Amino acid sequence: MAIEQNQESDLRSYLTGLEKAGKLARIKKQVNPRHEIAGVMLKAAQQGKPALLFENVKGHDIPVAANLCASRERLAMALGVPAETARDVYRERVSRPLPAEKVRSGACQEEVFSSVDLTRLPIITAHELDAGPYITAGVIIVKDPRSGVYNASFQRILPLTKNRAAIYIGRSSDLMRCYQESGDNPLPVAIAIGLHPTFLLAAAVKFPFHVSEIEVAGGLREEPVRMVTAVSVPLDVPASAEIILEGRLLPRVTEAEGPFGEYTGYYGAGSIAARQSQVIEFTALTHRRRPIYQALTSGPTLGHESSYLSCLAKEAIVLQAAMAVSPAVERVNIMLSRYIAVIQVNDKRRKGDVSQIMAAAFSAMEYLKYVVLVDEDVDIESYSDVFWAISTRVDPGRDLLIFPKMRMEPLDPSTEEMCDKVGIDATVPLDRKEGFKRTAIPNFDEIDLDDYLP
Ligand SMILES: Cc1cc2nc3c(=O)[nH]c(=O)nc-3n(C[C@H](O)[C@H](O)[C@H](O)COP(=O)(O)O)c2cc1C
Known part of the structure; x- marks a missing residue:
């Protein structure tokens, strides 16, 4: 499958860059979204293999991109800089957020469905005891009901039915604050899947409440994020996303959610019991033509993006x-x-x-x-x-x-x-x-073992 291009930095431009640099592997073999994709992702990242595009996912016609930021070098590629400078460049650019740009139409709405069926998406199940398939690389976008400032963050999402899902919202997150501020009213939300990695870098961080991660994402790639009006909720969404799920976070409704394999390498905070989490009711699914889904896994070791x-x-x-x-x-x-x-x-x-x-x-x-x-x-x-x-x-x-x-x-x-x-x-x-001078063998770096070993 050829990767079609857009003018904006987006998932596709990043995948094309990876592919040109020989850092993207297309996987033609059929893979199961239940455990198999996650297993291949982890092993590939542990062994320093390229990023992955699973083109043949069992039961689905949407490919899955994975391991897009599963190394420091790839993060640096997302920022467009050498790996050694990534930390400094990151620090400098997050201090210069760029306002988003409103556009009239967006590729993310090339296909629009008012009836949402989450089973269409190749959502992966990663760990043994996970309660089910989880959307893991979805960026949750909300607008603070009081100030109107946009917030973008990662939260795991467990589909419950075709158009409802449980979402685990940490209690100190800005998303929780927006949810609480919306009181008895449903909070409009959009889940954007398949974004340029700078967007993910911004969403992974808790910036001050008045700072919009969407503007931080713009700063990180030195190009404003283009936003388009959502089709069913009063919200703007990233125009170049592969997939957008629109919906409402329901007030006072919770459902059992979990266990889920966390970044600590365990299934929860010392318990594998399900917890009561908030619920989203979806009102529309929009996506690009031939969309690409993105997956990522959480864990404590090298290999978890x-x-x-x-x-x-x-x-x-x-x-x-x-x-x-x-x-x-x-x-x-x-x-x-x-x-x-x-x-x-x-x-x-x-x-x-x-x-x-x-x-x-x-x-x-x-x-x-x-x-x-x-x-x-x-x-x-x-x-x-x-x-x-x-x-x-x-x-x-x-x-x-x-x-x-x-x-x-x-x-x-x-x-x-x-x-x-x-x-x-x-x-x-x-x-x-002086007593702590490290031992060293002279000319060690110049030794090429091929000159000595058969
Ligand atoms: C891959 C990934 C998954 C995450 N999953 C969750 C989650 O399920 N729940 C949660 O509260 N935070 C989760 N986080 C952390 C939040 O996204 C992060 O703290 C974010 O900065 C919160 O932003 P906010 O305070 O602006 O809402 C996750 C982070 C990453 C990188």
Whole structure:
């Protein structure tokens, strides 16, 4: 299938870019949306394979795109920059949101259905105990009933019938605030599926309530997002989306939802029981001609795209907070489990900086349970290098700092929304640097094993 182009940066332009760079694999073999697609996605990402386009999905005529951001390099491609600069470019661009542009018509409405049948979509079931197929790469778009500011976020969606679905809305999310503000009135919503990855990067982050993630998405790709009027609800929707589900979040209605395989690697916050979640009643389905569905999975390891989407933003937030308290802060890597931040510092650190930096990081990001400080000679992307520093540069009695009773992200199954946090100072004392010179073999990088091994 040829990928038709539009003028705007959209999913198709990104897929075409990936394909030209040899980073998109088309899968012709028939695949089952129940577990098989998720299995292939995870294995392919773990083994550093290209992004995937499943063209033959059992029971469906809509292809599934996957693993589009399942590496740092692919995230950088979405931003159009080299991987080494992605973090800095991201930080700079999110601070320059671009207002959306209203357009009269959009490719997302090339085909319009007023009767919604969710079973038409190739929604995947990922994990063993998942309650059913979940829409995972859908961006939920709402307008704050008071201010009119648009909000875009990811929330998992479990179809209940052909035109109703349960949606899990975290209680501290802006979406929950909009839902509560709409009181006894249904809240108009749109689920946009199949967007340019910069949109996903914006939706994965909780920006301040008055900041619209749609404008952030525009800033991230340096091009305004084009929005078109929805067909059945008073809302604008991204014109270039592959698929739009329009509907209403119902006031005071909940249904059993879950379990669902979370990014922690468990099925919930220490329980596999279903929870009561809000309900959407859909009023229209619109899509492009020959639409492409997108799927993603959540999990704690390399290979789950959701980690890449949310860590880039979390790193930017922690870096900004840490830099504000110390001139020694260089870089941040949030390990993919989300709960560990590695912060690289230079020799400009002053008395007290170690604990100031740790406290700033914990305050800025309640997801963090551990903050590890390392020197500039440690590769913060390398788990083995970071753990080598922890094992050889830490005197536990001196270098472990406890920050008592701080708020913790509620999905962590081992804590109950509060816990003591641990800072690990794995830097070398400034006056003892010489004894910590790393061993090295001269000319190591120049050795090409093909010159020696058969
Ligand atoms: C792939 C992915 C799936 C997510 N699923 C959910 C979810 O089911 N429920 C939820 O409350 N947050 C979920 N999140 C987190 C929110 O989307 C994220 O916190 C977002 O910033 C909330 O935005 P808001 O506060 O602007 O509404 C998910 C994030 C990602 C990246």
